[in-house]
Amino acid sequence: MAALTxxxxxxxxxxxxxxxxxxxxxxxxxxxxxxxxRVEVAAGASAQLVVVHEKPLASSLSLLLERxxxxxxxxxxxxxxxxxxxxVQASGSNCCITAVLLAGADASYRIDLDGAHAENSxxxxxxxxxxxxxVLKLRTNHRVADCSSDSSVKGIAGGSAVGEFRGLxxxxxxxxRTDARQQSRNILLSDTARIVAEPxxxxxxxxxxxxxxxxxxxxxxxxxxxxxxxxxxxxxARRLQIEGxxxxxxxxxxxxxxxxxxxxxxxxxxxxx
Amino acid sequence: xxxxxNLHASVDGKEILRGIDLEVRAGEVHAIMGPNGSxxxxxxxxxxxxxxxTVTEGSATFQGQDLLAMSIEDRARAGVFLGFQYPVEIPGxxxxxxxxxxxxxxxxxxxxxxLSAAGFLKLMREKSAVVELDSKLTSRAVNEGxxxxxxxxxxxxxxxxxxxxxxxxxxxxxxxxxxxxxxxATGVTKLHTxxxxxxxxxxxxxxxxxxxxxxxxxxxxxxxxxxxxxxxALKLEKEGYDWLINDxxx
Numbered sequence: 001m002a003a004l005t006x007x008x009x010x011x012x013x014x015x016x017x018x019x020x021x022x023x024x025x026x027x028x029x030x031x032x033x034x035x036x037x038r039v040e041v042a043a044g045a046s047a048q049l050v051v052v053h054e055k056p057l058a059s060s061l062s063l064l065l066e067r068x069x070x071x072x073x074x075x076x077x078x079x080x081x082x083x084x085x086x087x088v089q090a091s092g093s094n095c096c097i098t099a100v101l102l103a104g105a106d107a108s109y110r111i112d113l114d115g116a117h118a119e120n121s122x123x124x125x126x127x128x129x130x131x132x133x134x135v136l137k138l139r140t141n142h143r144v145a146d147c148s149s150d151s152s153v154k155g156i157a158g159g160s161a162v163g164e165f166r167g168l169x170x171x172x173x174x175x176x177r178t179d180a181r182q183q184s185r186n187i188l189l190s191d192t193a194r195i196v197a198e199p200x201x202x203x204x205x206x207x208x209x210x211x212x213x214x215x216x217x218x219x220x221x222x223x224x225x226x227x228x229x230x231x232x233x234x235x236x237a238r239r240l241q242i243e244g245x246x247x248x249x250x251x252x253x254x255x256x257x258x259x260x261x262x263x264x265x266x267x268x269x270x271x272x273x
Numbered sequence: 274x275x276x277x278x279n280l281h282a283s284v285d286g287k288e289i290l291r292g293i294d295l296e297v298r299a300g301e302v303h304a305i306m307g308p309n310g311s312x313x314x315x316x317x318x319x320x321x322x323x324x325x326x327t328v329t330e331g332s333a334t335f336q337g338q339d340l341l342a343m344s345i346e347d348r349a350r351a352g353v354f355l356g357f358q359y360p361v362e363i364p365g366x367x368x369x370x371x372x373x374x375x376x377x378x379x380x381x382x383x384x385x386x387x388l389s390a391a392g393f394l395k396l397m398r399e400k401s402a403v404v405e406l407d408s409k410l411t412s413r414a415v416n417e418g419x420x421x422x423x424x425x426x427x428x429x430x431x432x433x434x435x436x437x438x439x440x441x442x443x444x445x446x447x448x449x450x451x452x453x454x455x456x457x458a459t460g461v462t463k464l465h466t467x468x469x470x471x472x473x474x475x476x477x478x479x480x481x482x483x484x485x486x487x488x489x490x491x492x493x494x495x496x497x498x499x500x501x502x503x504x505x506a507l508k509l510e511k512e513g514y515d516w517l518i519n520d521x522x523x
Binding site: 220222223225226227228229230231232233234236240241243244245246247248 | 321322323344345346349350354355357360361362363364365366370371372374375378379382414431435
């Protein structure tokens, strides 16, 4: 994890258990193993936040986006953490969350879209092996009209690991013209690994556009054969395919150098699977 | 370069190849023709090393080495290229990343130094021009969203990148319109040298107007039942296979 640790060291460390961003922040903030952290982004301000969990502690993260605020959050799980993240978004705000679970962690997200035209996107990736068990829970609450949410969670499980995604999009009775999407795509690397994928919708408004879906598949044997015919080893071909599967989630965090370091961390874990 | 003797191969216990003999020398172009289901694609897959097929009898040597003892990737690194009839889409894997690894493995085998980043880009540009492949496609995911013609051009582009000794092209002409066929076939002939060899598997004479074969084989029920020169392909186009296969019908 050296590249990852080196990369985040260059960011601005969050001091204490709260942070308020009043204007556009010039460089990403980073919090390592926060047990309790509250981040407020003032109206019209923007920030990037990286949260890294290296120790198996409980963590509670609260994100508050005021009107038209923008926040990009990348949360990286390197240990068996139990973490809760809550984002409350005012009108016109945009929150983009990337969650990368490289350990048997329990990560729970609750998104409250409280103001019109608030937008949330969440990209999640979990990679579990051996006897690891990880859970990614997501509840997106569309509480008012005209908000949009888009979540895409990808899972890879090998060994005897279990990966769970439990998602729920809730659309309140008055939340008309909601645009919500939730996708879960998974790959099983062994016969003994397990994936539980439950994307759900709970809709009480009648003028909405909502979709959800889940797939569980295996490594594409035809693609592996194709790559080996061009001279790649089985391990190289498998890694390339997994990186291809996971790449869009990892690279979406919006911080180029962090995306590359994360991709290497994913590849390293893959190499042992 | 390639010497195949009495090759038998089966899949799921069913024998598909029933004694193939084939000699391909450097500088030669061979065409393999034959009705559907005669074993042409199986022959290509077995030579490339697809583990789905089991070789039950016979031998194949490539440049003096026991080809059948080599893994699929080792055959590729040693210079055996298979142009796929149905190139596979690999979402999320860019052509550039894929080719970088493939070229680097090939160069390692040849004992050549790894290419610099600039050298690799230059090679990609040069070789994409061979088949008039839009260089933008090389930054896209492998074959994803490519048209039928682009997929086949992409096969020949990869062949150009890897500079194989032996290229086996499995129905590279299928699904191509006239322009794409000309571009793909011209690309293959541009890559042909006295040092390498090409085996094209095809149903149609029209590909052989561009890629002129030295030898034409007819494969039927897992055996090469007839071998001739390029005029054989013209005769087959006109008269079909019946005059050849009547003797072999069961």
